[in-house]
Amino acid sequence: MLGQIVRSLGRMQQLSNGLKGVRLHQLLSKETHGHLQTSLENTRAISTVSLWPFSSQPRDFSQPNSSWSPEMRKVYDHYNTLCDPDTENGEEKRGPWRKLPSYNRSIKYAAGGIHLSKLIQAKARLFTRNVKEQGATFEYVVFVNKEEKRCVCVFQAGHLLEGAPGHVHGGAIATMIDTVTGTLAGFLSGPIMTANLNIDYRSPMPLGSVVLIHSALDRKERRKTYITCKVSSTDESKLYTEATALFVSIGVGHLFGSRN
Numbered sequence: 032m033l034g035q036i037v038r039s040l041g042r043m044q045q046l047s048n049g050l051k052g053v054r055l056h057q058l059l060s061k062e063t064h065g066h067l068q069t070s071l072e073n074t075r076a077i078s079t080v081s082l083w084p085f086s087s088q089p090r091d092f093s094q095p096n097s098s099w100s101p102e103m104r105k106v107y108d109h110y111n112t113l114c115d116p117d118t119e120n121g122e123e124k125r126g127p128w129r130k131l132p133s134y135n136r137s138i139k140y141a142a143g144g145i146h147l148s149k150l151i152q153a154k155a156r157l158f159t160r161n162v163k164e165q166g167a168t169f170e171y172v173v174f175v176n177k178e179e180k181r182c183v184c185v186f187q188a189g190h191l192l193e194g195a196p197g198h199v200h201g202g203a204i205a206t207m208i209d210t211v212t213g214t215l216a217g218f219l220s221g222p223i224m225t226a227n228l229n230i231d232y233r234s235p236m237p238l239g240s241v242v243l244i245h246s247a248l249d250r251k252e253r254r255k256t257y258i259t260c261k262v263s264s265t266d267e268s269k270l271y272t273e274a275t276a277l278f279v280s281i282g283v284g285h286l287f288g289s290r291n
């Protein structure tokens with residue numbers, strides 16, 4: 032199987048040389064070392080020309096589905112509109128907001144590519160996207176504002192995330208905070224790992240709630256990216272959780288025990 036993938040990647044490289052004048056290993060090494068945004072753009076480039084050696088196109092889990100409540104859909108529509116390009120003097124101009132796609136594999140479609148896939152079993156799935164039943168666990172979409180170095184996640188907490196009766200488990204909330212702050216840190220700083228996460232749970236979050244998870248860059252110091260986070264009701268009248276997070280930039284070798 033691995034041999035097949037490697038041969039397939041070799042063929043893809045020849046094809047991509049011809050088609051796009053870009054070497055596959057450059058795409059993959061950008062995925063390994065570049066910023067999340069670059070990775071996502073390159074991933075789309077691969078998918079568009081159908082060179083990806085796996086069977087299916089990646090499903091974007093942050094697209095609306097039938098489990099989304101009207102409130103989730105309304106807030107999604109609001110932020111999605113902010114992503115629309117403006118037309119100035121007949122020219123289309125993109126604003127600072129982007130909706131980030133979300134896949135259920137962190138390796139197959141993003142960082143690591145050819146290097147890490149050797150070590151990962153075919154069954155690996157991203158923690159927040161591993162339950163097939165729509166609406167049962169984490170329904171969410173992240174919008175990022177590059178200029179303001181912040182993002183907002185619209186999150187609907189499903190019935191399998193119960194902690195205290197009728198309310199969302201603190202670990203599930205922590206998972207979403209890690210995911211959203213980590214997504215922003217990765218977007219701004221490239222490959223990172225969570226070094227520290229501090230969470231204050233201010234009020235219980237009812238199961239089924241739709242909430243906003245606002246994250247913003249606090250500061251960067253050398254390899255350290257500090258992010259702040261607030262979780263609130265969609266009208267922002269109720270504060271559920273506050274957090275701060277520290278992410279440390281890593282080289283991909285870090286995941287193999289190397290310090291480079």
Ligand SMILES: CCCCCCCCCCCCCC(=O)SCCNC(=O)CCNC(=O)[C@H](O)C(C)(C)COP(=O)(O)OP(=O)(O)OC[C@H]1O[C@@H](n2cnc3c(N)ncnc32)[C@H](O)[C@@H]1OP(=O)(O)O
Binds near residue numbers: 071137141224225281
């Ligand atoms: C397309 C889709 C893509 C997929 C995306 C899906 C989105 C999901 C996103 C999900 C995201 C989820 C992500 C996850 O869940 S990542 C999983 C959870 N995190 C981990 O497992 C990390 C484990 N720890 C480590 O690997 C290392 O300790 C790290 C990498 C963190 C640092 O080890 P390293 O040897 O590399 O660095 P260093 O020790 O030289 O330190 C460097 C600097 O950092 C400072 N420091 C270090 N630790 C701490 C600390 N605890 N508090 C305060 N400061 C700390 C340190 O003082 C120094 O500062 P300075 O001397 O420079 O001032």
